[in-house]
Amino acid sequence: MTEAKNLAVQSSKVRMTPSEAFVETLRAQGVKDTFGIVGSAYMDAHDLFPLAGIRFVSVAHEQNAAHMADGYSRVTGKHGVCIAQNGPGATNFVTAIAAAYWAHSPVVCITPESGSLTMGLGGFQETEQMPIFSKITKWQVHVNAPSRMAELTSRAFDIAMQERGPVQLNIPRDYFYGDIEVEIPKPIRIEGSAGGPESLDAAAALLAKAKFPVILSGGGVVMANGIKECVALAEYLSAPVVNSYLHNDSFPTSHALACGPLGYMGSKAAMRLINKADVVLALGSRLGPFGTLPQYSFDYWPKDARIIQIDNNPRVLGLVKKISLGICGDAKLAAAGLLARLKAKVRLAPDKARIAAIGKEKKAWAEELAKWPSPNEETRIGPRQALAALARAKPKNAIVSTDIGNVSSVSNSYLHFDQAPSFLAAMAFGNCGYAYPAAIGAKVGCPDRPAIAYVGDGAWGMSLAEVMTCVRENIPAIAVVFNNGQWGAEKKNQVDYFDNRFLGTNLKNPNFADVAKAMGAQGMTVGRVDDIEDALRSAVRSNKPTVINLVLTQELGDPFRRDAFKPPRRLLPRYKKYSAKNV
Secondary structure, eight states: OHHHHHHHHHOOOEEEOHHHHHHHHHHHTTOOEEEEOOOGGGHHHHTTTGGGTOEEEEOSOHHHHHHHHHHHHHHHSSOEEEEOOTTHHHHTTHHHHHHHHHHTOOEEEEEEESOTTTTTSOOTTOOOHHHHTTTSOSEEEEOOSGGGHHHHHHHHHHHHHHTTSOEEEEEEGGGGSSOEEEOOOOOOOOOOOOOOHHHHHHHHHHHHHOSSEEEEEOHHHHHTTOHHHHHHHHHHHTOOEEEOTTOTTSSOTTSTTEEEEOSTTOOHHHHHHHHTOSEEEEESOOOOGGGGSOBTTBOOSOSSOEEEEEESOGGGTTTSSOOSEEEESOHHHHHHHHHHHHHHHOOOOOOHHHHHHHHHHHHHHHHHHHTOOOOOOSSOBOHHHHHHHHHHHSOTTOEEEEOSSHHHHHGGGTOOOSSSSOEEEOGGGOOTTOHHHHHHHHHHHOTTSOEEEEEEHHHHHHHTTHHHHHHHHTOOOEEEEEEOSBOHHHHHHHHHHSTTOOSSOBOOOOOHHHHHHHTTSEEEEEOSGGGHHHHHHHHHHHTSOEEEEEEBOOOOOSOTTGGGOOOOOOOSGGGGGGTTTTO
16 A cells, blocks of 8 residues: 555656646647647647747738748747637748758757548638648657647757757647646757867868868858867967858958858858868768859869868758768867867967968958949949948847848848858748748847848848838838849859740849738838948847838849759741840
8 A cells, every 4th residue: 555655656647638738748848839820620739828828929821930030040049939710820831841851950840630530521711731841850750649749849849959959749630638647758959079089180180281271161160169179279270261162150250360251242261261171170061962062163172182171960960062081070069079189199389371371362252252343323322332331230149030032141241140040041042931920030039139031022022021020010020121122043044045035033022021011011112222331230239120121233242053944946947036145
């Protein structure tokens, strides 16, 4: 009798409903904020969110909810959570979950499903939700019994963090109801490692003998909170540091060894310096193909350099670029481990000649960028002048998100950061409509930091409805809309390859500031470069949702995808009139 009593005392199972088990598991995982649109499929659990201390940010479109969860997770280092109605609500998540996959964001995508007893009957809002996400998630789980609600929910959250990417949690809508006895699992966090000691020894030996080592600092450095360790390693080696594409915050710009980003419209200084390398240390980077393509007519990737690649995903080692050495490890721990080995192996003094060469290249690029022609018109601003002015006015602690598109992508040359995480982009997925909802999520996650989105006028049409979300939810995110009346990236292709036949690329826009005001936000229209800095600073000071309608000229940057184009050929007689100038 005593033994049975003791067992009862030791048991931590509690009787509750599956909805309560679901919400209690979210609490145990530290969830404070969620993004989505309310739906009947999960309303029983949703009703408990306020009592559990979980904020539900109600959005205008589910795609934007998942982008918000992405932005939130990237600036906080925590889970981003999105949830919506079964069927169309879940399918609207797809684009944003794909973006989160390529950004390595631990987003938990919760997809309530049609009832377990009616699946397959073609009922209302029914579709098979697991296959849709199968290629864009790190893991998927279907809750196959109400009694497993807490167990499988907890595992989904654990794997999102462990494997650094989105996870789908699929729950039949009738499984939120009932009466179960359950123990709420504690989160499982796995300690990372620096990598294999033999590999680290070999990498240190290569770096110690290098005549011109270059460090490529990638997103893994930011995710591992390893910038301090990367700086220390670079200083010991006197190595120039370049940022991988769209990770401009992976090394402090103000540092003497910082050379700027690679990739489209990046830093010529970074490209010239990595081209000289005999050893490249790719730290926390998968070396994605688009981020290492030729730029400014310069095929800068060093052909004969020894490449050391460090990433915590063994599948990406040597996948894109041929490497001399691959190390599966945490970027922060690996950098610290390499520095310790180098100090034990060789005493290196600052290489004054190399540091001077770095400074010379940076100065030359800064002067070239400052003089880059980008003329204003009477009421329109040259895009490069606009980007330079925005950079001058950007608060030091600001988070900036950029959309895909011509002007937004040219901003790669102008965005500088001294702290991380501070820079958000849709990464390799490159979808429109990312920047504004990502900035909203970032603002929810870091309310004490300004969150600014750079958005082209085409992409703005996909996310402007979320201005209403910011007003309703009191989220003072800022959108800078590059209003030039065109889909610029594709229009540049039509200029270069299709004899200026502008099909579908010209836009006729309203005044986006007026639209913002109609939604209850603050709106500003700026058509003079001298007014840009005051406008952005005023928007930040106001602490209100703000849209800056920035009226630009139709100047276009370099083509975005020159690597993917061939001159068109026309063979049928009816299309021959198009071929004379293009074949």
